[in-house]
Amino acid sequence: MRYIAFFSGRGFYVRHLLPEEGGAPSVVHREGRVLDADQAAQARGVGLGMPLSEAKMVLGQAGRFLEWSEEAYRSVQTIWLDVCAEHAEIIEPIDQHEAFVDLSGHPDPREALERLREDIFGRTRLTFDAALASSRWIARAAVEHGDPMGKALRDPRGFVAGLPVDALPLATEDVARLVSLGYRRIGELAAVELATLRQQFGSRALELYRSARGGGEANVDPLYPPDSLAGRFHYDGAPTDRETLERGFAVLSEEVGERLQSRDLIGEEIAAVFLHEDGSNTRFERGLARPLSSSESLKRALVRLLPNEIERPVVGIQVRLSNVRRAQRVQLD
Structure with a gap:
């Protein structure tokens, strides 16, 4: 069985630049959208992914808006990924604050996950949310939607059944088609035959069929460190x-x-x-x-x-x- 972990730094950008609590509600933005926001900004209604123009309307003159720069976070990104490299051989960064880590080689992947989280916090003082699953997208969904009981690993089909269809690893247009067909939750798709899905989604139907039943891609690309x-x-x-x-x-x-x-x-x-x-x-x-x-x-x-x-x-x-x-x-x- 594969044990794929997904790590995501909670408040990674805001807390690195503004380690002290208090002050003006703060937002880090990239390409016209909110990349990160502190608790004060989120309490006023700013959400991650929100258009920057909307966030400025919400916070008005009280807000502090910081444009993302890759270089500003490069050192802390290197620190936390280096910690990952001490625990695992296969690491695939997705963003400066996110990465997939293959923990399949550990005798106790759950313990390895918790020790890795602790070590990252010890080196960076940043909190990382993390979850284990047997496939990439379910590990990510467990972090984004919450999985305090570890159901994503124990019962992946049961875990994904209650998630909205936009959690699936699908293109935006395919999610829109599912919604237009009346599917709101992934569990509703589990009873649909593959032949029926092929009529609507063609060659993409098999991936959708497997994902709705708790399957999916498990391969993690060894991209970090880049020269090792x-x-x-x-x-x-x-x-x-x-x-x-x-x-x-x-x-x-x-x-x-x-x-x-x-x-x-x-x-x-x-x-x-x-x-x-x-x-x-x-x-x-x-x-x-x-x-x-x-x-x-x-x-x-x-x-x-x-x-x-x-x-x-x-x-x-x-x-x-x-x-x-x-x-x-x-x-x-």
Whole structure:
């Protein structure tokens, strides 16, 4: 089963620029719409996604309006995504305040989700809403519509049944067509035959059919960090001996090394993280005298990272190769 998490920073833009509460009701806007608003602005009726002109009418002269700039939030975005990279190998940022994170490799994805939220808050003092599901769109819907009991993961079909049809991963025109046909809730679609949906939606009917029954796309693209390759291995038990730990390194070396060689890449920095039973981790990293380009060279580098004595039991290891780039081949005349 896949465990896909969706993270969304609550008040990410306003709280980063205006960490202190109080003052004028504040809005951050982008491309003519409200991107974020503080509690004071929302209490007066400003909603996320509202046209900026409407927000200005609501707040009048009392409001403070800040135009979004990517650079203003780049550092805090890097901090929270770097925290994600300490816990997971596959991270797909959607916006500066949102990302999908694949937690399928964790022995306890729910615990991993909560620890990740706590670590992000500890580094940024920003609160992130997060939810787990077996597909991308349901994880996002669980954050946007609320899922305090974790039903999105336990019973995805039951969870989506009560949601409005505009929560589906559909184009605006397809949502409008559903509404025009009399469908308001996703659960109403679950009883509709695929053949009937094909009459209205053609090739898009299958995605709609699956989504109404709690299915959907689960793949997360590994887009962060942009110049790295990573892998994770979990042990049966919690070893402390080098021989057992090296077997895990061997598996990861083959996995990550094959990706290096198949794409003709090299990596210049390596880090290994030991995952412990209590959810904490220990990190080891080093620069390299020579870039790594194969499974064999990767395994040798990993073994050199191992300390002489393993002080705490290890339930898993995460390996990340950074500064990955295309190998430069010398052309002979």
